[in-house]
Amino acid sequence: MTSSHASVVSARDLGLTFNTGDGPVHALTGVNLEVKKGDFVSFIGPSGCGKTTFLRVIADLEKPTSGTITVNGTTPEDARKNRSYGYVFQAAALYPWRTIEKNIALPLEIMGYSKAEQQARIARTLDLVNLTGFGKKFPWQLSGGMQQRASIARALAFDADLLLMDEPFGALDEIVRDHLNEQLLKLWAATEKTICFVTHSIPEAVYLSTKIVVMSPRPGRVTDVIDSPLPKERPLDIRETPEFLEIAHRVREGLRAGHSYEEHV
Amino acid sequence: MRTDSFLRDRLIPVGTVIAILIAVWYVAAVFLNAPFERDTAARAGTEVTFAEILPRTMAQERPVLPAPHQVIAEIWDTTVNKAVTSKRSLVYHAWITLSATLLGFGIGAALGIVLAVGIVHNRAMDRSFMPWVIASQTIPILAVAPMIIVVLNAIGISGLLPKALISTYLSFFPVVVGMVKGLRSPEAIQLDLMHTYNATPAQTFWKLRWPASMPYLFTSLKVAVAISLVGAIVGELPTGAVAGLGARLLAGSYYGQTVQIWSALFMAAALAAILVAIVGIAHTAVLRRMGARP
Numbered sequence: 001m002t003s004s005h006a007s008v009v010s011a012r013d014l015g016l017t018f019n020t021g022d023g024p025v026h027a028l029t030g031v032n033l034e035v036k037k038g039d040f041v042s043f044i045g046p047s048g049c050g051k052t053t054f055l056r057v058i059a060d061l062e063k064p065t066s067g068t069i070t071v072n073g074t075t076p077e078d079a080r081k082n083r084s085y086g087y088v089f090q091a092a093a094l095y096p097w098r099t100i101e102k103n104i105a106l107p108l109e110i111m112g113y114s115k116a117e118q119q120a121r122i123a124r125t126l127d128l129v130n131l132t133g134f135g136k137k138f139p140w141q142l143s144g145g146m147q148q149r150a151s152i153a154r155a156l157a158f159d160a161d162l163l164l165m166d167e168p169f170g171a172l173d174e175i176v177r178d179h180l181n182e183q184l185l186k187l188w189a190a191t192e193k194t195i196c197f198v199t200h201s202i203p204e205a206v207y208l209s210t211k212i213v214v215m216s217p218r219p220g221r222v223t224d225v226i227d228s229p230l231p232k233e234r235p236l237d238i239r240e241t242p243e244f245l246e247i248a249h250r251v252r253e254g255l256r257a258g259h260s261y262e263e264h265v
Numbered sequence: 266m267r268t269d270s271f272l273r274d275r276l277i278p279v280g281t282v283i284a285i286l287i288a289v290w291y292v293a294a295v296f297l298n299a300p301f302e303r304d305t306a307a308r309a310g311t312e313v314t315f316a317e318i319l320p321r322t323m324a325q326e327r328p329v330l331p332a333p334h335q336v337i338a339e340i341w342d343t344t345v346n347k348a349v350t351s352k353r354s355l356v357y358h359a360w361i362t363l364s365a366t367l368l369g370f371g372i373g374a375a376l377g378i379v380l381a382v383g384i385v386h387n388r389a390m391d392r393s394f395m396p397w398v399i400a401s402q403t404i405p406i407l408a409v410a411p412m413i414i415v416v417l418n419a420i421g422i423s424g425l426l427p428k429a430l431i432s433t434y435l436s437f438f439p440v441v442v443g444m445v446k447g448l449r450s451p452e453a454i455q456l457d458l459m460h461t462y463n464a465t466p467a468q469t470f471w472k473l474r475w476p477a478s479m480p481y482l483f484t485s486l487k488v489a490v491a492i493s494l495v496g497a498i499v500g501e502l503p504t505g506a507v508a509g510l511g512a513r514l515l516a517g518s519y520y521g522q523t524v525q526i527w528s529a530l531f532m533a534a535a536l537a538a539i540l541v542a543i544v545g546i547a548h549t550a551v552l553r554r555m556g557a558r559p
Contacts, residue, residue, distance in 0.1 A: 061457055080463055087461045093454040097476045097555035106472065110462045138556035 007073070008162055008194045009035035009058055014067035016053055016220075026219030027053040031067070033213065033222065035196060037161070040188055042205035043198045043213045044251060045258070050220025051198045051213075055164050058196065059087050072162070083111060085162040086155030090170055092147035094139040094154075101126070101135035104154045111158055125153040128187055145169075145176040149183075156191065163195045170200070181207055182236055189232065202255075206230075206248045207239055214251055216258025224254035287333055297329040298322035331524045339528040352508065359532050361509040362497045365425055366540070369432020370493035374486060376433060377440025384441070385448040385474070386466070395445075402438050406496065409434065411503040428500035428509075435496040436489035440482070447481025448474045479555060483548035490540045498533060510536075 060076035071079035347354035501511025517526035
């Protein structure tokens with residue numbers, strides 16, 4: 001097996017049940033999934049389908065209740081302790097009392113990088129997300145899109161090959177989102193990271209991914225895994241091509257099939 | 266767009282309120298002190314008109330309610346005209362109270378922060394301590410203060426520390442409550458972020474919980490410093506009235522020196538205002554350094 005096809009995330013019959021006051025909630029059931037090195041995998045589905053939960057299981061922020069999962073060949077806990085992934089949350093989660101560069105320095109301080117190394121990495125990641133010159137600003141002085149880019153820079157600052165992104169652009173308007181999607185693809189090409197990306201936007205999932213995982217709720221499960229035939233080089237107007245629309249159609253069908261409409265009772 | 270104007274936004278509204286209060290005070294002083302003048306005149310068998318009574322109501326030695334200018338004259342006399350080391354100087358007494366206030370505030374703030382850190386990080390402490398912290402404040406300080414003074418005196422501790430401990434007893438409470446809330450104020454994703462970095466509890470504390478708690482800390486410190494002063498004054502009441510603003514209040518009430526009581530009260534109010542203002546300035550300075558929105 002060559003290194004470019006090494007498994008980064010491998011889930012076998014994974015399940016997670018939350019015990020709530022209203023009885024058990026099956027957030028994930030029977031999830032089987034392989035994420036290979038260098039993949040861009042999108043998780044798409046309606047609310048409650050377990051896409052965020054699955055990402056949090058990879059990140060060791062939730063513990064599965066059945067099945068097995070490995071991250072970089074180890075348990076999620078060991079992977080977290082090895083600092084092998086960067087996590088981008090729905091909100092930027094920047095610390096408001098730190099400037100942008102100090103926010104990017106946060107993981108570097110915790111992981112014990114030298115001051116000089118911190119400075120070099122701050123400059124490099126600010127450049128990667130097009131925020132050069134904004135390092136001395138405080139988060140509130142930046143727009144929502146810029147804040148989210150800063151949080152991506154923070155996740156890129158240390159040497160993690162896996163990037164976990166939980167609806168990072170969900171709160172942004174469409175124009176900003178298009179722009180950031182384009183930048184994210186460039187960044188992915190430049191850094192050769194493996195990206196797991198949660199979204200509920202079909203165009204976003206199809207535009208970004210090499211692999212699309214369609215999920216459905218009650219119980220949270222994977223209903224379809226689509227390997228995208230789109231080329232790695234993707235200008236924004238690829239979204240009007242028949243290939244793109246065909247994949248989008250298949251995703252939509254997958255979402256519709258998994259949707260039981262039981263909640264309308 | 267309107268611009269800030271000190272005259273319009275501060276001086277005129279505040280000045281108007283003060284002017285009204287002073288006017289009400291003068292009227293009250295005249296009516297409360299007039300019966301004494303009438304009684305005196307009646308005993309002497311003379312008739313007095315209101316016009317004759319009016320100036321006398323504002324110049325009594327032991328009025329029921331001294332007129333504002335009498336209080337101001339007394340404050341002036343006991344601060345500017347007396348050496349600060351004199352036992353007749355209000356500055357001397359204010360300093361005695363202030364030193365106990367500051368010591369008690371310091372201990373109280375430190376104790377409050379330590380307890381809050383323990384409560385936030387330890388479930389057992391959270392369950393066992395918090396009810397006691399709240400219960401401690403339901404006991405009237407006037408009942409506790411003499412016992413603290415007496416007990417500490419019995420084991421040979423007297424002077425500044427017992428009074429300071431009464432200040433501590435009052436001032437640690439808002440700091441505990443404020444800091445527990447402050448240290449728990451980080452959002453779930455901010456804490457999750459630390460978890461993804463595999464940060465140690467110490468790193469999570471110093472890089473997230475502590476800075477996040479600063480606005481809460483200063484808000485509670487403002488309350489704490491004001492009640493520290495109250496604690497120090499209350500602590501002086503059972504000490505046999507040797508020195509301090511509390512002693513001035515007590516001595517004034519023993520001998521009917523209402524002017525002295527009122528001037529001590531105003532000194533205490535001024536001290537409290539200055540202390541709260543200093544904490545407020547520190548608050549603004551710290552938050553500005555932390556990049557708060559102006």
